[in-house]
Amino acid sequence: MVGHPGGPVRGRHRAPCLVGVGETEYTKWGGITDRSEYQLALEAIGAAVGDAGLALDDVDGLASFAEDRNDATFVAADLGLPELRYASMSWLPGGGGACAAVANAAAAVETSQAEVVVVYRALCQGQFRRFGRGPGNAVGSKVAPGGERPAVPRLRRARSLLEAHVAFTMPFGMFGPPIAYAMVLQRHMHRFGTTAEQMGQVAVTTRAHAARNPRAVMGRRPMTMEDYLAARMVSEPFRLFDCCLENDGACAVVVTTVERAADLSQPAVEILGGAQGALQGFGHGQYTNVGMPDDDYASAGARGVATRLWAGAGIGPADIDVAEVYDHFSGLVLLSLEDFGFCDRGEGGPFAESGALGWPDGALPTNTHGGSLSEAYIHGLNHVVEGVRQLRGQSTCQVAGAETCLVTSAAGVPTSALVLGRP
Amino acid sequence: MPMPAANAETVGWWEAAREHRLVVQRCTVCGRTRHPPGPICPGCRSTAAEWDELAGSGVVYTYTVVRQAFLPALADRLPYVVAAVELDGAGGARMVSNVVDVDPGDVSIGLRVELVWEDMGPELALPRFRPAPTAPGPTGAGR
Numbered sequence: 092m093v094g095h096p097g098g099p100v101r102g103r104h105r106a107p108c109l110v111g112v113g114e115t116e117y118t119k120w121g122g123i124t125d126r127s128e129y130q131l132a133l134e135a136i137g138a139a140v141g142d143a144g145l146a147l148d149d150v151d152g153l154a155s156f157a158e159d160r161n162d163a164t165f166v167a168a169d170l171g172l173p174e175l176r177y178a179s180m181s182w183l184p185g186g187g188g189a190c191a192a193v194a195n196a197a198a199a200v201e202t203s204q205a206e207v208v209v210v211y212r213a214l215c216q217g218q219f220r221r222f223g224r225g226p227g228n229a230v231g232s233k234v235a236p237g238g239e240r241p242a243v244p245r246l247r248r249a250r251s252l253l254e255a256h257v258a259f260t261m262p263f264g265m266f267g268p269p270i271a272y273a274m275v276l277q278r279h280m281h282r283f284g285t286t287a288e289q290m291g292q293v294a295v296t297t298r299a300h301a302a303r304n305p306r307a308v309m310g311r312r313p314m315t316m317e318d319y320l321a322a323r324m325v326s327e328p329f330r331l332f333d334c335c336l337e338n339d340g341a342c343a344v345v346v347t348t349v350e351r352a353a354d355l356s357q358p359a360v361e362i363l364g365g366a367q368g369a370l371q372g373f374g375h376g377q378y379t380n381v382g383m384p385d386d387d388y389a390s391a392g393a394r395g396v397a398t399r400l401w402a403g404a405g406i407g408p409a410d411i412d413v414a415e416v417y418d419h420f421s422g423l424v425l426l427s428l429e430d431f432g433f434c435d436r437g438e439g440g441p442f443a444e445s446g447a448l449g450w451p452d453g454a455l456p457t458n459t460h461g462g463s464l465s466e467a468y469i470h471g472l473n474h475v476v477e478g479v480r481q482l483r484g485q486s487t488c489q490v491a492g493a494e495t496c497l498v499t500s501a502a503g504v505p506t507s508a509l510v511l512g513r514p
Numbered sequence: 515m516p517m518p519a520a521n522a523e524t525v526g527w528w529e530a531a532r533e534h535r536l537v538v539q540r541c542t543v544c545g546r547t548r549h550p551p552g553p554i555c556p557g558c559r560s561t562a563a564e565w566d567e568l569a570g571s572g573v574v575y576t577y578t579v580v581r582q583a584f585l586p587a588l589a590d591r592l593p594y595v596v597a598a599v600e601l602d603g604a605g606g607a608r609m610v611s612n613v614v615d616v617d618p619g620d621v622s623i624g625l626r627v628e629l630v631w632e633d634m635g636p637e638l639a640l641p642r643f644r645p646a647p648t649a650p651g652p653t654g655a656g657r
Contacts, residue, residue: 245637246528249519258518258528259550260610262640265596266584273578274598281576281623326596327579372556381575381598381608382549388576 104350107197108359109511111145111345112476113138117308117467121217123339128215131341132161133170136209139343144356145207150345152177152208154196156188157470161213177205183367184375186417186463186501189471190509194365196346206347212472213341256379268419269334271378272503273326276422278389280328283437285425287328291319292443293421294332294464300450301461303487308338309465333421335463342473349514360482363495363512364404366396369505376504386436391423391502393430401432404510408432411510412493413481414455415474418462423502424448428455431497431508450488459488471500475509482513517638523553526565528638534631536641537565538604547605570629571646572601575608579618593618599627599643615644 115131115138116123123131140147147170153163159180167175177199181188189212196208249255265271279285298314301307314332322331352359373392374380381388401407408431416431418424425439433455434442448457460466460477467473478496480486499508520528527550530537538547541555542562554561577597583589595613600606613621614630627643634640 245517245635246525247517247519249521249524252521254519255521255524256550258520258524262518262634263596263610263612263642264580264584264588264591264594265610269582270578270580270584270596274576274596277578278576278623324579324581326581329578379550381610382606 104348105201105203106349106361107200107346108349108352108361108514109193109344109475109479110347110352110355110357110359111139111141111143112342112479113140113142114306114342114469114473114476115340117306117338117340117469119308119339120337121339123215123217128213128218128339128341129161131215131339132211132213133166135213135341135343136166136170136211139209139211139345142357143345143347145345147171148173149207150209151175152196152199152205154179154192154199154208154210155212156181156183156192157185157212159212160219161211166211177208181367181507183500183505183507185504186419186470187376187504187506188500189417189475189507190365190498190500191367191507192472193344193346193362193475193509194367194507197362197365200346200348206351208346209343210346210472210475211341211343212470214469215339216337217339253375253379256375260379268378269329270326272420272423273329274381275377275389275426275503276328276420279422279426279437282389283440285422285437285440287320287330288316289425289440289444290328290333290421291316293418293424293448294319296443296448297418297458297462298332298465300459300488301465304461304466305487307461307466308336309461329420329422332464335419336465336468338467340467340469342469342476344472344475344479358483359514360479361512361514362509363406364400364510365507366400366403367505367507368396368399370395373505378504389426391426391430391506392504393427393499393502393506393508396506396508397431400508400510406495406510408497410495411455411497412495413459413478413490414457414497414499415459415462415478416457416497416499417471417474417501417506418458418464419468419501421464424457427499427502430502431499450490456488456490459486459490474498478509478511482511524551527551530565530567531639531641532637534639536568536570536601536629538568538601538607539563540566540605545605547607549604549607549609566604568601568603570601570641572599572604572627572643574598574613574621574623574625574627575600576623577613577621579621595621597621597627597643609641611640612642613644614642620645
């Protein structure tokens with residue numbers, strides 16, 4: 092994103108950077124009842140802007156992802172922004188779009204569409220339907236409270252392309268992401284010998300990181316490998332702690348130009364690279380498509396994103412000091428580490444087993460905030476927040492001298508990633 | 515179970531299923547199959563397609579044993595097996611379905627399966643699969 096020819100508009104001074112991060116409290120599912128999800132979004136935006144040393148009157152752009160319920164246009168009106176000059180939402184589904192939303196904000200800043208763009212995400216799962224039950228499906232409307240099947244099942248008209256697609260999975264009981272991605276890990280285990288203990292290494296390591304983070308929902312719930320293995324099976328091979336949290340909370344980050352950042356309160360974190368997209372035939376990911384090539388099925392689906400990310404950033408996996416890797420499921424962290432080149436294909440399990448992901452001594456301290464497994468599930472925007480904190484030297488699991496951070500978004504859907512750097 | 519929704523591209527598949535015909539959409543120009551059905555061939559971009567009827571035999575490509583009821587209505591079905599089945603004669607196409615009439619512990623990748631229909635009502639039937647007999651033997655009566 093940097094390196095345009097100099098000029099009045101697109102010079103180096105318009106290079107985008109991250110200058111503010113903010114969040115509300117994170118609680119377990121349904122834990123926030125005194126404010127709406129929308130209020131939390133506004134609160135997180137305010138916190139991030141304040142952290143940057145900016146005022147809400149400075150904000151002229153908004154970006155989000157994951158079919159955000161909290162429309163940017165209402166946000167702009169309710170916060171009294173002087174003028175909304177940029178608003179976008181990523182098409183990448185669910186948590187695939189967190190890094191893309193930041194990259195979109197960066198592109199808006201670099202092309203002078205806006206000066207200060209806030210990327211935000213709020214999730215109060217207790218106030219809405221759980222994820223994974225499909226868009227507009229009949230669960231709520233046709234299944235009686237007692238849970239009986241409707242008397243005469245019949246085909247309905249799909250209201251979206253996605254709804255027509257999940258019709259080929261949901262009637263067979265593939266309701267939640269845990270089921271779809273358990274099938275991916277089963278295939279990975281079959282091909283490469285990945286083990287439960289290797290997935291458990293991700294869960295146990297990030298839980299230990301969360302213990303140092305006062306924001307973490309699971310911060311006071313230490314977990315050993317024995318605890319992990321003893322937890323109930325959800326959808327084989329996923330046990331309970333292979334699955335991320337469901338919780339309430341919101342966070343936001345602020346993107347502006349390096350020129351503007353020079354006057355602000357926090358050190359700017361550079362956006363060294365960003366990439367997004369999907370492999371050919373990957374569709375919406377393994378949640379709706381199971382017909383992609385075998386090598387892509389048993390993967391995070393991020394090889395293309397990784398190739399372009401490293402090329403654009405001008406560095407490679409060996410240059411990364413700390414990683415915040417999307418962890419909706421422990422096993423998919425292993426697949427992301429493979430796709431982004433930290434280990435060979437099929438070697439994600441042994442890589443984690445070696446202790447590589449642990450802070451402070453691992454080769455690649457990963458999810459230093461506790462991730463979605465143990466800090467909070469804010470669709471991975473909290474991974475961007477943690478990446479910024481690492482490069483400011485403000486993490487509760489600070490990697491000494493960290494200068495580069497990889498942040499990835501959801502594996503198993505069209506996805507995105509960022510490389511952040513300390514100026 | 516939540517009931518499926520269909521659009522112009524997929525309704526033909528559901529109508530065939532109602533008549534207990536398992537079909538896959540095949541491009542009539544280049545012969546490529548696609549599932550779920552769609553409006554255009556991703557290979558040659560032709561919009562001409564037909565429904566190929568399949569024998570219903572196949573192999574488990576991957577699977578999971580679901581042990582948590584994500585819907586209350588499913589509690590009495592636990593545990594159940596969700597599988598991606600690679601269907602014979604379908605040009606590599608895979609379908610998500612269930613393996614039924616089996617101890618979940620006996621399911622594995624590579625297991626040969628055969629089609630069994632479940633009528634959900636007069637307008638809807640779902641194709642599920644059960645382990646294929648390893649040797650000729652008496653055939654069961656569905657479920």
